[in-house]
């Protein structure tokens with residue numbers, strides 16, 4: 745695997761766009777003219793040219809294992825120059841964000857991976873074995889994303905007068921369905937957006953030296969769970985409409 749995934753082709757490979765579910769990527773596939781790559785079910789992959797860019801679009805499945813395994817295989821197969829992870833996410837109420845707004849990640853954090861002791865939760869740093877060690881840096885729970893790509897996306901959103909925020913995202917295994925849990929995660933990480941895949945994608949991107957961007961539409965507030973207040977179709981549409989503009993301006 746180490747030989748298959750090399751870093752020597754930075755900048756020449758396609759743009760890889762990933763989402764957990766069909767709903768979060770179908771509009772992009774349709775509007776870019778994506779063609780299904782044969783033999784890629786049950787994790788379909790589409791390929792196309794759009795706005796002068798070679799694109800690979802893929803559904804990873806929900807959660808960290810699906811995201812990490814899919815993206816690892818896609819990085820090995822396509823050697824992308826940039827990974828764009830998209831979908832919907834929950835906003836922490838303290839941010840003042842609203843359903844339908846856009847969020848751009850400046851970093852991704854594993855929000856519930858660590859050690860629980862009598863004095864509370866501790867990050868993986870307590871164990872002392874890094875998740876990734878790269879170029880002299882050790883990463884435990886938090887992974888960087890491309891600040892350049894995030895800045896470009898944020899400036900584009902501002903220029904289009906969109907409600908857009910940037911900040912750290914928190915990836916969880918257990919979707920927070922109580923306001924108390926949301927407040928606890930906000931206190932720990934000061935993140936703006938909760939999701940279930942992003943840190944795994946950022947983790948794999950860092951391992952293999954591929955730049956990554958994450959853009960999500962806000963589908964819900966992280967509060968006492970009330971699915972009637974969620975709007976996944978709106979969030980998915982906002983993120984995909986924005987990414988089409990991003991690709992046209994890339």
Ligand SMILES: O=C(O)c1cccc(C(=O)CC[C@H]2O[C@@H](n3cnc4c(=O)[nH]cnc43)[C@H](O)[C@@H]2O)c1
Nearest residue numbers: 764806832833834919920938939940941963966971
């Ligand atoms: O509980 C339900 O009935 C239900 C129905 C549809 C979707 C869900 C999800 O939990 C979606 C998880 C999915 O979407 C992302 N996401 C969106 N909001 C959040 C959130 O507040 N916390 C964590 N993840 C969220 C996530 O990336 C998953 O892919 C539930």
